Amino acid sequence: MPTPTSTVDTAIASARGLRKVYGHAQTEVVALDSVDVDIARGSFTAIMGPSGSGKSTLMHCMAGLDRPTAGNVVVDGAEISSMNERQLTKLRRTRLGFVFQAFNLIPTLTARENIILPVSLARGRVNEGWFEQVIEAVGLADRLSHKPTELSGGQQQRVACARALVTQPSVVFADEPTGNLDSVSSHEVLSFLRRSVDEFGQTVVIVTHDPATAAFADRVLFLADGAIVGDLADPTVDRVIDALRAHSDASRARRASAGPR
Numbered sequence: 664m665p666t667p668t669s670t671v672d673t674a675i676a677s678a679r680g681l682r683k684v685y686g687h688a689q690t691e692v693v694a695l696d697s698v699d700v701d702i703a704r705g706s707f708t709a710i711m712g713p714s715g716s717g718k719s720t721l722m723h724c725m726a727g728l729d730r731p732t733a734g735n736v737v738v739d740g741a742e743i744s745s746m747n748e749r750q751l752t753k754l755r756r757t758r759l760g761f762v763f764q765a766f767n768l769i770p771t772l773t774a775r776e777n778i779i780l781p782v783s784l785a786r787g788r789v790n791e792g793w794f795e796q797v798i799e800a801v802g803l804a805d806r807l808s809h810k811p812t813e814l815s816g817g818q819q820q821r822v823a824c825a826r827a828l829v830t831q832p833s834v835v836f837a838d839e840p841t842g843n844l845d846s847v848s849s850h851e852v853l854s855f856l857r858r859s860v861d862e863f864g865q866t867v868v869i870v871t872h873d874p875a876t877a878a879f880a881d882r883v884l885f886l887a888d889g890a891i892v893g894d895l896a897d898p899t900v901d902r903v904i905d906a907l908r909a910h911s912d913a914s915r916a917r918r919a920s921a922g923p924r
């Protein structure tokens with residue numbers, strides 16, 4: 664199926680023929696198999712699928728955290744598959760933002776110091792106007808001098824989101840960003856990510872198991888057995904649940920028709 668031209672024209676991140684194989688011989692696992700994907704600039708994309716379907720592997724290969732076995736990844740015009748480690752580190756630090764389930768804040772630094780860390784590490788200057796906008800949007804203005812242990816889980820994850828955005832990255836990648844949060848804090852974090860797309864034109868890609876989380880996105884990609892098996896625009900919770908059910912039924916049927924291995 665050809666990719667719509669409009670998506671390709673505005674794609675900020677693309678993968679072609681992406682394949683990732685872990686292990687060798689009997690222990691070989693094909694985590695991704697010929698995946699083609701385009702992420703539109705200024706969009707919010709959720710990646711869903713059963714455990715082991717390749718969601719994290721896809722995100723890690725697109726974010727330069729893992730190297731594909733074959734295929735190409737282009738982020739904001741840069742072909743990252745051929746970059747060396749130094750180039751990848753620089754790309755991750757200056758052009759990508761990351762949010763992880765476990766927050767990953769530095770405990771000895773204040774919220775402000777954690778947020779500006781990517782700028783400090785790159786020996787750059789903080790864009791104070793942008794910093795103020797992000798802090799206002801994330802609702803952390805009165806918490807900037809607090810250390811992570813003095814913040815709730817939701818506040819810590821909002822610090823992590825602000826840190827991901829401080830460099831105005833090409834893409835923010837978030838792996839289960841609400842996995843450790845209660846529903847109120849999850850809503851705050853997701854609303855912030857949504858706002859960063861709608862008001863600031865940022866691009867966000869998240870991995871999630873949760874239909875309510877995926878419903879914050881503009882688009883949901885469904886993975887099964889290392890391949891993209893579905894692509895849902897304008898998701899609602901109900902439509903995501905229906906799609907998950909349909910893909911799970913199709914996957915069971917595929918396995919049954921393939922017979923015992």
Ligand SMILES: Nc1ncnc2c1ncn2[C@@H]1O[C@H](COP(=O)(O)OP(=O)(O)OP(=O)(O)O)[C@@H](O)[C@H]1O
Pocket residue numbers: 685686692693694712713714715716717718719720721
């Ligand atoms: N470092 C690794 N070494 C070997 N196999 C791996 C490695 N990382 C992932 N895999 C395998 O690759 C496949 C895809 O893993 P991946 O973590 O991408 O799936 P996922 O959809 O993100 O799963 P989950 O929802 O459980 O996090 C799985 O079969 C997994 O066991």
